[in-house]
Amino acid sequence: MTYTVALAGNPNSGKTTLFNELTGSSQRVGNWPGVTVDKKEGKLKGHKDIIIQDLPGIYSLSPYTMEEVVSRGYLVDQRPDLIVNLVDGSNLIRNLYLTSQLIELGIPTIIALNMMDIVKSNGDVIDKDNLSKILGCPVVEIVASKKQGTKDLINEIVKSENKLSLPNPLKYSGELEEALEKISSEISGSVDSKLERYLSIKAFENDEDMFENISLSTSQKENIKSLREDFEKKEDDVAEGIVTTERYEALGEVGEKVLKKAPPKLSTTDKIDKIVTNRILGLPIFALVMFVIYYIAISTLGTGATDAVNGFFEDTMTPAVADFLTNIGISDVLVSLATDGIIAGVGAVLGFLPQMLVLFAQLSILEDIGYMARVAFVMDRVFRRFGLSGKSFIPVMIGTGCSVPGIQASRTIENERDRRITIITTSFMPCSAKLPVIALIAGAFFKKDQALVTFSFYIIGIVSVIISGIILKKFKEFASDPAPFVMELPPYHAPRVTSVLRDMFNKGMSFVKRAGTIILVSSIIIWFLSNFDFSFKLVEAESENSILAVLGGYLAVLFKPLGFGQWQSAVATITGFVAKENVVSTMGVVLGIGADLDETNRQLITAFNQAIGTPVAGYSFLLFNMLCMPCFAAVGAIKTEMNNNRWTLIAIGYQMAFAYAIAFIFYHLANCFVYKEFSFMTILAILVLIGVLYLIFRPVKYKEEKRSYKLNFARK
Incomplete structure (x- = not known):
């Protein structure tokens, strides 16, 4: 029986590099979106029964781009056994935005904290143990480009088979949590209990693509609509914007507990970018x-190598082949x-x-x-x-x-x-x-x-x-x-x-x-x-x-x-x-x-x-x-x-x-x-x-x- 692992993360977080290392794939590594348009599949090294699905690089599970459509469709409909969420440690809070959505899906999750060499060179410190405790899932530090920590990640994936508990979704403000609980009570009998938290949020956000696939009575839909509209009127914002704000506020609190940043300084990358991305000089x-x-x-x-190759074909190979074919009696037509x-x-x-x-x-x-x-x-x-x-x-x-x-x-x-x-x-x-x-x-x-x-x-x-x-x-x-x-x-x-x-x-x-x-x-x-x-x-x-x-x-x-x-x-x-x-x-x-x-x-x-x-x-x-x-x-x-x-x-x-x-x-x-x-x-x-x-x-x-x-x- 196969064990399916979905590899998910932001674009340019090193996901393709990690996929190559986990599976031995020779897939090309790039620095822009588009290298991995569709999900890719490979077997975990040394474990033929564990399948790694490489999903397109995405920033969220809101289906605004084709990558997000593919990823959300797979995660919600196919339900992998495990999610390995690759997080760029040098941009921790922004990357954790996707993490906050993934852990609401009710699927066991492992956080692969990548680019830790950059984190350390920047003088930052991430408390991975505390992060693991808050999110309710294992956190493994890796440097995918240098093949550091990948063995630990593989061991964690193997250990996770049928043994990991579900992660802890982020908790929002009391008023929003109260609204989500009311929606949850409306849909609880119509959806998979593991997806209840995620679908409650989607219903609150008025995500029609997800909401319409929930079998609800007209009165239940009206109750949810009324609750949403009252909340939007009170906060003077659309429901999706409210959830986004709450996510970042919750992630900010997580950051205060697990991330200690060094005093800001202009990095080498910033110095170079001031020149190569300059409006005039770029x-x-x-x-x-x-x-x-x-x-x-x-x-x-x-040029020199090209001339040498051309010379080989013209001065060496052509006469040699012609002489060989002529000597064994091949006709002039075939020699030509x-x-x-x-x-x-x-x-x-x-x-x-x-x-x-x-x-x-x-x-x-x-x-x-x-x-x-x-x-x-x-x-x-x-x-x-x-x-x-x-x-x-x-x-x-x-x-x-x-x-x-x-x-x-x-x-x-x-x-x-x-x-x-x-x-x-x-x-x-x-x-x-x-x-x-x-x-x-x-x-x-x-x-x-x-x-x-x-x-x-x-x-x-x-x-x-x-x-x-x-x-x-x-x-x-x-x-x-x-x-x-x-x-x-x-x-x-x-x-x-x-x-x-x-x-x-x-x-x-x-x-x-x-x-x-x-x-x-x-x-x-x-x-x-x-x-x-x-x-x-x-x-x-x-x-x-x-x-x-x-x-x-x-x-x-x-x-x-x-x-x-x-x-x-x-x-x-x-x-x-x-x-x-x-x-x-x-x-x-x-x-x-x-x-x-x-x-x-x-x-x-x-x-x-x-x-x-x-x-x-x-x-x-x-x-x-x-x-x-x-x-x-x-x-x-x-x-x-x-x-x-x-x-x-x-x-x-x-x-x-x-x-x-x-x-x-x-x-x-x-x-x-x-x-x-x-x-x-x-x-x-x-x-x-x-x-x-x-x-x-x-x-x-x-x-x-x-x-x-x-x-x-x-x-x-």
Whole structure:
């Protein structure tokens, strides 16, 4: 028989880290909400019969956010055997607000007092024995990030099986307690006795989602309503506000008994935050940090390793495989498939792996030390100026690794209209699959400014999200006020080497797996189509008579207005819809340059001049491929999150139209300024620009309709 333990706590209290330690899970550790959207499950180390359910990070059991809906629904309906409540000891009273609600559920509870190293470094003292006595449940001190105290917690969990008594709910003022007792007498025969205290409070607060699932007579409901209204009139406040005030007053009394704080002083975290979250300096610092990160990954540390890998594929692996296959009598066609198809395609993508790993490591360090949480805080100010919520920036940041989890992270946004906008725009950010494409084209056309060009697409991604948010908010289907954004800013700490390496390894392996599956299959298909004609006769590589060249010629017409109307670039763009890395592998195959995509290779530069043309056309090529519809996996995530075919098509349609318009405007206006070319297409580009500006600055005609949402927590 299994014993179920629910792990509950505030966001950024170290809950995911503790879950990893308790279960041995390799789930990613982060510093922002959204890493754990749904509850996660794992078996307690050494105890297969004890199941740990990791609930989303929440601040309370009031269902205002999707995380709170999931957590409350599970705790009330599923009734775990035990709750392990993770409490950030450095923010004790605020974290105990959730604790005060959990202990009212009538479920045995253990308090895991985390971040005790920070508590001690601050000079604070927590009397855990007295806290345990007041709350009526065990309290265990831990430091989850350093694996301190977790064995004691595991022992306490094991000992608790069928042996723990129920915790002691907080007692409020006499008048409120009297009112709750009257409500309790009204509902006592209709609810589980263990839930009686919790449901009495919910009935007093007029929480309809809970109240409506209690079988009461009309007179009982009227009695409770009358009692509530009289109390609200007397206190001149709504019932929920009254309970909140009482909770904090009760917790204040608890704090006086168990917490001894050191004299206040400005911590290192506070000193740093005065600079990095400054209204004026915050954004420039963020831009500088990201530029340095891309510069290190693309132009310095990652470049040497990338050149070495490219050289290995081209100078060592390709001739070795060709010689081996030839010596054992394999036909020239299959040798070409292996070298010009598989190695050229897959090798072209894997050649960028070192740069990707350097980028992954740097981003993971920024996240682990706590800086990325500050970035979300800074960007919330920017987003709100344009009617967007800082909550939308969290999925956008996650999307820099991969658009799929970024899109999925939009679940944390409770405003449905803001959520749709976030789903549509998250893939505008350059994800790990797009980085090799940027590095390749930037290296071929902008060698001296490669890092700057790469960084520019990070800025373009953010600006595109903001512009799209402004445009979409002007339409009735998206009009709404920005959702409120509350976020914990964790203290700064040194990056954990194991966490950074694990994150880098997981993302790197994901990149390699895609190269070994999707890119491999795509490379074989591209090789076949580029080496055979419609009669299935072998033709010369790069022949204009190949199936790929003929089909690409028809597709090229679509992209000619964007500056890259050659069949090679058109085909690369289309294959990029399957997986963005395909753009690189396709170029490696159709241009006949193998896996050696070294940006200093004159053959590469000449080939790209033929396939794309000028540097302006190259930048336009990147603009379209970065902003258009994402890979099939991300499109699948969009469909899942939208849960509606119409909205999925709207999302893809907007992404394609936006990308085409931006690339079209840039190409023709840049041609006008750089090459002094002025034509009818230049005039058309100006008109399109005027149209985009109109959509941005036109007056708002619609406002969000105020709607009430009803949540169903009925027991099955």
